[in-house]
Amino acid sequence: MQLVWSWGVIGLILLCLEMMSGTLYLLWPGVAALVMALFSWLFPAFSLAWQIVIYAIFSVLAVAIWRKREQAHPAPRVGQAQGEEIGRQGVITVAVSPAQPGKIRFSQGVMGSKEWTAYADVDIAIDQPAKIMAVEGNGLRVAPLRQH
Structure with a gap:
């Protein structure tokens, strides 16, 4: 016992x-x-x-x-978007390239901040509109917005 x-x-x-x-x-x-x-x-x-x-x-x-x-079944990441921010549009304030992160600014805050570090697979110039493709750590993966 x-x-x-x-x-x-x-x-x-x-x-x-x-x-x-x-x-x-x-x-x-x-x-x-x-x-x-x-x-x-x-x-x-x-x-x-x-x-x-x-x-x-x-x-x-x-x-x-x-x-x-x-x-x-990975646990959800606390404090980060689970898809609702994907597609939001902002403006590049510091040029982005595949080799160099830049900055993107939003008129309304995204997950508590108006400005984020931006990563992209293509070059995106300053003042060009871009949209969020994914949340990656403390930054956002963005793509240029196609202009018609």
Whole structure:
């Protein structure tokens, strides 16, 4: 019965450390330790050596499942547009080229700012209109606006 309590305490300590760090590194080993507490209560005949092996397997499986799920469903980027800013138009204030980022200005703020660093795959001159194609880190990928 002592191993049940030991696994439970280890799990709770890891979960408390996880809450303080907020990194998710200790979440799954903590959950695995709590699962081991339940496992050792249900199957007390397993030796400590076997329980440690099973704990390692639970921990690795939990992390692998979490990582696979994270890759399949990436978390939304907080504070950045999820497509609603794509297509917004602005004016280039510092020339942009594939080799050199420039600046783009908007009449109304885009995600909290009127001026952004602009990246482009083609040359765009000063005072030429451009539109947002994508949000890339702290800048915007832009393309020249076709003029009719």
